Amino acid sequence: MCGLCGLLGITHWTETSAHTDAFTGNTRNTLRAERLHRTRIVNAALCPKRVRISDFQATSYLLSSPTGKSVIVDDIQAVWGAFETLTGSILDPLDANYLETLKQVSQ
Amino acid sequence: MIPVNVVTGFLGSGKTTLLKEILQKPEFNDTAVIVNEFGEVGLDHILLEEVEEGILLLESGCICCTIRSDLQETIRSLQAKAAASEIPAFSRLVIETTGLADPAPIVSTIAAEPIIRNHFRIGNIICTLDGIAGMRTLRNHEEGIKQIAVADRILITKTDMAEPALVSQLELEAHGVNPLALIGHSTGSGFDASLLIDEDINDPAMRAAEIGRWFDANQLAQMKNHKHAHGHSHHSHENTAGLNSFVVEYENPIDWTAFGIWLTSLLHAHGERILRVKGLLNVAESTTPVILHGVQHVVHAPMHLEKWPGDDRNSRIIFITKGISEAAIKTSLTGFLSLAGRVSSFSDEAVGVD
Structure with a gap:
């Protein structure tokens, strides 16, 4: 992210909450909790590929390969390109074998 | 937010004629126009900027970050000139693509650029389809098919010169490619401009009707x-x-x-x-x-x-x-x-x- 984007507060659509009153009131998730939930699901999706992400300071995500290579990304959209950079392969969500492995995640 | 309408359509399908026609209508008062190239049909007395086509791929970005730097600069410059009262203020922007252009990078330019996205919003993508040669376009030209597929409104042009049966067939074919777009007809003069710009999904007042459709x-x-x-x-x-x-x-x-x-x-x-x-x-x-x-x-x-x-x-x-x-x-x-x-x-x- 360049300084200008940060200044203007550009937000990827996946970072917005579906709830109009999200992040307010006692029953709503905090921004941090939403990010944690997001990180958990992405990790579950990346698990068969042995790549993981972690939330970095609630501003970015750090994607790491099993060999320790890592890439920092701003939002979920950028995760998939970074995955290619790290592994040299594309994660195809329509791939039947991948989807089958996804079913086994943490079972 | 200023709505941006993209006018696309295959070579010779009547984009500039459409522009000329709609710019005379009251709904399109205060409209600025950006064209990729000056066609044979002249557009006079309107705000007009020409832009050379070029693609910029951001180093850090994926394909969705494909933006047109030329277009970005033109839109920003138009806005700056309007703010400095060098040109009249405008309340709508129309971008005409070339006949072979893919309209998707234009959409991504407006959606992705931080300054532009805070002042402009994408309105309907309007695609012209040649009433006479349209069937050939749909059968042979991938660019033309894609333009139809991403459109919100399809305007079959030259219907005064085409056989009615052919126009009906073309309409069916276009509906097959894009069942979501509203299809209208144009004879080159006199058509419903509200068909092209109303019920825009980004307009809160029109949203429910567009979704229903x-x-x-x-x-x-x-x-x-x-x-x-x-x-x-x-x-x-x-x-x-x-x-x-x-x-x-x-x-x-x-x-x-x-x-x-x-x-x-x-x-x-x-x-x-x-x-x-x-x-x-x-x-x-x-x-x-x-x-x-x-x-x-x-x-x-x-x-x-x-x-x-x-x-x-x-x-x-x-x-x-x-x-x-x-x-x-x-x-x-x-x-x-x-x-x-x-x-x-x-x-x-x-x-x-x-």
């Missing part, structure tokens, strides 16, 4: 293709242009986060083959439906509809794709959405949370 049109498309001579039924329609459109329904309320993760990964891997996504989602965190609207890799910020249009609470997502099956999309969506329920029971270590 999306799903209504789709129902009709399904009915038309629902029953085949060979006895089975399905929800997908493949047309002669090799595109297929279908609606994916999902019964349970969906986890918005998991859905976003799924859609971004899908568009990253297959965005070139997914021309349009439009949906009405029943999201677990929200009591009102969420509208999803995307052109290739660009997904617009989700919008809320004040209330459900009917009793059906299923999430419905319409896809216009090039060779991706409904079953593959549904299986993939179900696989990703099921992760949302399961991760909450996982330990932090199992899902990689420190």
Whole structure:
């Protein structure tokens, strides 16, 4: 992210909450909790590929390969390109074998 | 926010004639126009900027970040000039593409550029289709087919010169490529400008009507293709242009986060083959439906509809794709959405949370 984007507060659509009153009131998730939930699901999706992400300071995500290579990304959209950079392969969500492995995640 | 209408259409299909015509209408007062090239038809007395076509791929970006730097600069310069009163202020921007241009990068330029996206919003994408030569375009030219597929409004031109039977056939064909677009006719003069600009999904006042039409049109498309001579039924329609459109329904309320993760990964891997996504989602965190609207890799910020249009609470997502099956999309969506329920029971270590 360049300084200008940060200044203007550009937000990827996946970072917005579906709830109009999200992040307010006692029953709503905090921004941090939403990010944690997001990180958990992405990790579950990346698990068969042995790549993981972690939330970095609630501003970015750090994607790491099993060999320790890592890439920092701003939002979920950028995760998939970074995955290619790290592994040299594309994660195809329509791939039947991948989807089958996804079913086994943490079972 | 200033609406931006993109006027696209194959070579010689009547884009400039359309522009000339609509700019004389009161609805298009205060309109600035950006053209890729000056055509044979002159456009006088209007704000006009010419832009050389060029593509800039951001180093850090994926294909969805394909933006046109030239266009970006032109829009910014128009805005700066209007602010400095060097040109009259304008309340609408129309961008005319070249006949062979892909309209998707224009959409991504407006959606992705931080300054532009704070002042402009995408309105309807209008595509002209030649009433006489249109069938040839749909059969032979991929660029022309794509322009039809990403459009919100299709205008069949030269209908005064074309055989009525041919126009009807062309209309059917265009509807097959893009069942979601409204189709109008033009004889070169005198047509309904409101057809082209009204019921814009980004206009809160028009949103409900446009959504109603999306799903209504789709129902009709399904009915038309629902029953085949060979006895089975399905929800997908493949047309002669090799595109297929279908609606994916999902019964349970969906986890918005998991859905976003799924859609971004899908568009990253297959965005070139997914021309349009439009949906009405029943999201677990929200009591009102969420509208999803995307052109290739660009997904617009989700919008809320004040209330459900009917009793059906299923999430419905319409896809216009090039060779991706409904079953593959549904299986993939179900696989990703099921992760949302399961991760909450996982330990932090199992899902990689420190």
